[in-house]
Amino acid sequence: MTSTYLGYYSLIFGFILSIILLFYSIFCLKYNNKNISQNIYSILFLQFFTVVISFISLVYSFVVSDFSNETVYNNSHTTKPLFYKITGTWGNHEGSLLLWLLVLTLFIFLFIIFSKKQPTKYKLLSVFFQQIIISGFFLFLLLTSNPFNFLFPVPNEGLGLNPILQDPALAIHPPILYLGYVGSSIIFSASLASLVQNNINSEWAKHIKKWIQTAWIFLTLGILLGSIWAYYELGWGGFWFWDPVENVSLMPWLCLTALLHTVKVLEKRDLLKSWTLILSIATFSLSMSGTFLVRSGILNSVHTFANDPERGVFILIFLFFLIILSLLLFFIYQDKEDISQKKFFIISKETSILINNWFMMYFLSVVLIGTTYPIFLEVLINEKISIGPPFFNKLIIPFLAFFLIFMAVGPKLSWIRDNYKKIKYSRIVLFCLCILLSFYLIKNTSSEILFTSIIGGAALFLMFMTVNEFLQKNYNVSQIISHFGFSLFVLSILFNSLFSTEFSLNMKIGQETTYKKEKIKFLNIKTYDNENYKSLIANFEIIDEKNNIISLYPEIRIYNQPNILTSEADIISTIFFDKFIVINLLKGEKIFNVRYQTKPFMIWIWISTCLISIGGILGIFKR
């Protein structure tokens, strides 16, 4: 009871502070104080503090199972383990938005602290723009999705959390992903502030670069976590399904990656100012529209907690307001770049970064069209369609080969101008060797051998080039590690998709079968009673040609509240392959649908993604 009141009023107080900050920052701007007023720091901290209090009180309500709170009633249950009571706080719509707000207020506070050296006016404007976003989210939370609604009479028991969300990876996936999304909001506000102040230059680029990298790292890791979760929990054995909810997180990532590279050009050459600005506006808009699509119930997925059109409309209006605001500012304050003095040569690092941007924009538009086209079609002519993986694979994979080659060669070029004569024949020879090598490695697989060996070759080429650069003296560690990680990523996905095997069969207990020289025995099944679910654990033995025995224990969980079945795959990971087995209940509890997969190099997909983000982390701490 008390915690609900506390949380609610503390939210309202936070909203009032947000309004105060909006006016106060304008006031400070007008009466130009040389130093940023101490009050701004205190109010920002206070605001962060109010959101922390309201967040903690929600967590507390979840922990003590206070069902007088509607959110707790809808998403919790007394028999749920403590860990999932806590993580259940952001496993629902209201709570996750409160988390958004928490991260938003934290980021602006940190931003102001860490940019002491920046001009006062710029900081005040950043606070102003960020407060527009923050007050919008406060309003959204208070008006359409208040986490502190009362329920009367107080129910005895809650409805429980969707069991597939009761998982450690999903406990940290939302906070990490939000750090990435919200990080893009800081970039957005800072870019608008520096646009109005007309100080988009290499100094500013150096300062904003760290924030771009931070957001990018969190976004990468957030997507990775979601992907790992989908791999072991959804039971299909894949890690990326081109599902709309996945795509909406990939779109800001592509945009942010383009920005990450462009800001380098701005830093070194003072070029591409407007483009940097457009990218930062686009990244944030994509993050917001991702939230809109996921939260409004337009896309169907685990993430759609409630289908409430009102919420969708609110976010949509807010999104349009922000986009129009930023475009207006862009056209009013845009500063004509003086191109005549700074030449842009065709063979230079700048061009290679531009090429990266083109590829990113192409990938982005493919994903964007593939994701939104079904929605538009449904709204316009009420035709229901879905766009599956073949669409994306067909449009993205062929271009990946060129992308990889440019990625290998681009960083070797020097700034401003390089010349043709430096083209080394050794590299061309290396490239041909790579293609031959990849042809040799995959020659036994069936389809489209030429095509796959070119992609494999390009990825190998990138890998050798980065290793080669690593052996030389003057190098950029973060870039090398990230690019190396990316080549590893492409290679492991390639081999994974080429050499994966899978079979599925309806089996009885005690049955035995042979698949590709491996014997699969369904030994037995045991039943256990846990606090909030009953589990059926099966025991399988896999005997390969050399008589090595692997035991696997896939599980089916029957949750009591809500009454849902989930399959927990059993996976054995080694550095060469993953053995993945999952069972599903069919009629009664006698026959089970067994799905057994061997997925080579699965673990390398995760490792390479980690390498890509480690590159980013090193970039932040460099110098």
Add this chain to the structure above:
Amino acid sequence: MYGKKVKLRLLFLSFIFLIVCLSVFLILKSLEENVVYFISPTEIKNLSEIDNKKRIRVGGMVKEETIQLEQNKVTFVITDFKNEINVTYSGAIPNLFSEGKGVVAEGFLNDRSFFNAKKILAKHDENYMPPEVKEALEKNK
């Protein structure tokens, strides 16, 4: 007539324009090929011609007492309470697939009453019904 710079820039612009056109063309082309339409059993009955190379989705309820299990395949009947279609499927089956529950199957039509499913879509919760199925069912009530 024009300077070298202008010519270069024009060349560059037309190059970009070409690339944009090409990519738009590619996207639209493969959109056309890879779109999967959602059709209810009644709509299948009314189809004028059957294209058994086109991937489609069929949704409705799994009819009571129609699920038959064999070693490596499952057969069942999808109904929208007006018309029915027989489905054969081999592959992994999601947990919530059972009689009297909503289902969406993706695959190819053999003819108007036989459907060869390649995928059965997973659902995440007991009460959840794919919106397409819900609508198809409501239409026929």
